[in-house]
Amino acid sequence: MVEIELRQEEFELFRSYIYERVGIALSAQKTTLVKGRLNKRLNQLGLSNFKDYYNYLIADESGEELSFFVSAISTNVTSFFRExxxxxxxxxxxxxxxxxxxxxxxxxxxxxxxxxxxxxxxxxxxxxxxxxxxxxxxxxxxxxxxxxxxxxxxxxxxxxxxxxxxxxxxxxxxxxxxxxxxxxxxxxxxxxxxxxxxxxxxxxxxxxxxxxxxxxxxxxxxxxxxxxxxxxxxxxxxxxxxxxxxxxxxxxxxxxxxxxxxxxxxxxxxxxxx
Ligand SMILES: C[S@@+](CC[C@H](N)C(=O)[O-])C[C@H]1O[C@@H](n2cnc3c(N)ncnc32)[C@H](O)[C@@H]1O
CATH class of the missing domain: 3.40.50.150 (Vaccinia Virus protein VP39)
Structure with a gap:
């Protein structure tokens, strides 16, 4: 798998888009997390940089990519009779x-x-x-x-x-x-x-x-x-x-x-x- 770098200005694009669309406030410390979790996805899609992935994400009107992104950066952990x-x-x-x-x-x-x-x-x-x-x-x-x-x-x-x-x-x-x-x-x-x-x-x-x-x-x-x-x-x-x-x-x-x-x-x- 090719390791793709996430530049600061690219991270800012994701940060404001995700906040606006999902309400998730990604702090600056989350750069490594976003890069790590999304690298595989970019490789799967044959994309060579995060700017192209950002364009792909915002162009997807079905919301499926957004939901993929949210799953990648958050957790779906749950269990029966939790709490x-x-x-x-x-x-x-x-x-x-x-x-x-x-x-x-x-x-x-x-x-x-x-x-x-x-x-x-x-x-x-x-x-x-x-x-x-x-x-x-x-x-x-x-x-x-x-x-x-x-x-x-x-x-x-x-x-x-x-x-x-x-x-x-x-x-x-x-x-x-x-x-x-x-x-x-x-x-x-x-x-x-x-x-x-x-x-x-x-x-x-x-x-x-x-x-x-x-x-x-x-x-x-x-x-x-x-x-x-x-x-x-x-x-x-x-x-x-x-x-x-x-x-x-x-x-x-x-x-x-x-x-x-x-x-x-x-x-x-x-x-x-x-
Ligand atoms: C950690 S799970 C919690 C599941 C369950 N409520 C529990 O406590 O076991 C959080 C869930 O919230 C969903 N989620 C996050 N942001 C959301 C949003 N803006 N609208 C709807 N669901 C969201 C995630 O997809 C994830 O499945």
Whole structure:
């Protein structure tokens, strides 16, 4: 592989484009990361310098290259039942939510859902804790900016290592065992998969098109890359979609310094709409 240099002025082009399009604030220290992670891509595309790659990136109207770029410089790391304290908290919150419902209808948004472990965890959680789960109309909106992770999420197929932390009972109820090229794997049942609407969605630049509000919103480990104004803007938009009392879940390393009049910290990176 040919090692291609990233010049400072080229890095600046990527920096302002990525900030404008995705809200990710690339600091100057990220030059080596961008160069290292994108070198292979330039070689694959037969490009000899980063300026040509920049032109290729901005000319791609499908957004696929942008999503490739974002995946290359950020992380899609996720897992089932990530942030265990939040699921524990949800166990105590759920009975009140259920009791408050006139219609058996639950709507949840998993914003920045990566390869699907988060929205499927929500379903497994509800399946486990609602004795009349089948009678509920449950829909999870699961969105991400990356085509790659979304196609994995839609398939809902995971290897044995990824599901190993789940109880045998959960695995039995939520997965079908399937044979893939890499041996035996576990696919979320069709019945659960059809409750999730996966959508390609950029949290920073796409319009908020939602007609109805959500019973809760998960946006965990996504805003870590955003700068403060972008984060505040997004949080403000989330609050408009949450009814009074509804929770917003952030990643455990994320906290809010704004919106104290509309959101109150009530658990481990869990904020309640006031
Ligand atoms: C580290 S993963 C977090 C997955 C999951 N929420 C969790 O906590 O396990 C972050 C995800 O955010 C997505 N992401 C980053 N910037 C985004 C943006 N502007 N709009 C939508 N998704 C974005 C990434 O593609 C990635 O899949």
């Amino acid at each position: 265990s304290a939040q699921w524990k908290w949800l166990e105590s919150y759920l009975p009140g939510l259920i009791a408050s419902k006139r219609e058996k209808k639950i709507r949840i948004w998993s914003a920045g859902c990566s390869s699907g472990e988060e929205p499927y965890t929500i379903l497994m959680f509800l399946q486990h804790h609602l004795s009349d789960f089948e009678q509920w109309d449950i829909k999870i909106l699961a969105t991400d900016i990356s085509h790659k992770v979304l196609s994995k999420a839609i398939k809902g197929e995971y290897d044995a290592k990824t599901v190993q932390s789940l109880s045998p009972d959960m695995i039995r109820k939520a997965f079908d065992k399937v044979q893939s090229e890499r041996g035996e794997s576990y696919q979320i049942t069709y019945h659960l998969r059809e409750k999730v609407m996966f959508r390609l969605y950029n949290l920073v630049t796409d319009p908020f098109f939602f007609k109805n509000r959500f019973d809760m919103i998960f946006c965990r480990n996504v805003m870590i890359y955003f700068d403060d104004p972008t984060r505040q803007e997004l949080i403000g938009r989330f609050t408009t979609l949450l009814p009074k009392g509804a929770p917003l879940f952030l990643g455990s390393s994320e906290s809010l310094t704004s919106h104290r009049d509309t959101l109150k910290l009530i658990g481990s990176s869990i904020y309640q709409r006031l």
